[in-house]
Amino acid sequence: MGANAVGKDGWQFPRAEGVGWTVLACAPLVFRSRWPLAVVVVTLAIDLAHLANSPGYWLAPAASLVALYTFATHSDRRAAWIVGLAAAAAITTTYAMAASQPAFSGHTLARLDLAIAATALGDSVRRRRIRLARVVARAEDAEHTREEEARRRVTEERVRIARELHDVVAHHITLVNAQSGVAQHLMRTDPDKAYEALAHIKENSRTALDELRATVGLLRQGDDVPEPRHPLPSLSDLDELVDSFRSSGLPVEVVRSGERQPIAPTTDLTAYRIIQEALTNAHKHAAATHVQVALDYWPESLRITVTDDGRPGTASGAGTGHGLIGIRERAAAIGGKVTIGPRPEGGFSVFAELPVTLSLEGS
DSSP: OOSOSEETTEEOOOOHHHHHHHHHHHGGGGGTTTSHHHHHHHHHHHHHHHHHHOTTOOOOOHHHHHHHHHHHHHSOHHHHHHHHHHHHHHHHHHHHHHHTOOTTSHHHHHHHHHHHHHHHHHHHHHHHHHHHHHHHHHHHHHHHHHHHHHHHHHHHHHHHHHHHHHHHHHHHHHHHHHHHHHHHHHTTTOHHHHHHHHHHHHHHHHHHHHHHHHHHHTTSOTTSOOOOOOOOOOGGGHHHHHHHHHHTTOOEEEEEEEOOOOOOHHHHHHHHHHHHHHHHHHHHTSOOSOEEEEEEEOSSEEEEEEEEOOOTTSSSOOOOSHHHHHHHHHHHHTTOEEEEEEOTTSSEEEEEEEESSOTTTTO
16 A cells, blocks of 8 residues: 555655555554444545555555454444445445556456455454354353352252251250259159159260261261261151150150051151151140151152140240241252141141152152
8 A cells, every 4th residue: 555665667665645645544543443434434535535546556455454354343244244345346446447447357356355355354353252252151151050059059958957957956955955854853752763864865865966977977078988877867766756755754646547668768857857846846845745646658648747735835935946947948858848837726736748759869
């Protein structure tokens, strides 16, 4: 662009006129990123004027090519090609007329090709940037999703462990508290009964420690060295659970109906914990004098009903409500449902319907 440095007689210095046109055409390129279309129009007008007024110099309009490239990288594909083809037509037409060249001569078509090439290059760069931005966005979204999933799993695990610890601690501490009161009351009048109550306290304390050890063991990593621990409880331990309440002074009746069948381990543990929490609440918060635990085995579900004759708030306070929340969460986690509330005839009722088999057990 501008003046040619090589003439017919050899090397020639660029003419001042050509240098002036070149500087004038390149000046708007400073603003090409901010106003790409306006810069294309201005630079193209200057280059076309140069071509028309300097018939002795027919170099390619480089400033217009740079402007076309920049516009193509900043606009959509349709706009880039409309402007690019229009500029290519204007450049080739002006050159052909000023140089008296045929429209399809090599020199004319070379300028057409350069304008189209600048537009194509800019469009290609723009599309590559879009693809790269999409890849980065997908990577960031995937990372965000992984972080969200990790936080969700951590929260679920924390709630599960907290629920398990609550069930273990609340049950056994309630029994220890009741039995220690019995032991204190009988220490002077009936030492044998007091000794029996102390033995129950020792047994419940040992069981609580075993269950806590088993629960804390769930937090271990797979490559940690496991410690011997008591297995997690199930309905096969129901009689032992009921005897512990009976020994603390709470009469408990167990009624079973239906055909007993194997149930999923998760359902087994959930059923045990629901009964444990219901009995704990009846003994600790309702001052019940009789509790009935009914297990009804159905082909597709296990129905548990725990009823008492107590009055809410007549024992050692109303509690925090975490136990009832834990019952609902446990049942919901395996696809079961729970109904909790006072009975019309008095007392309190906990009803749970749990699936016998779980789709997740085999996965």
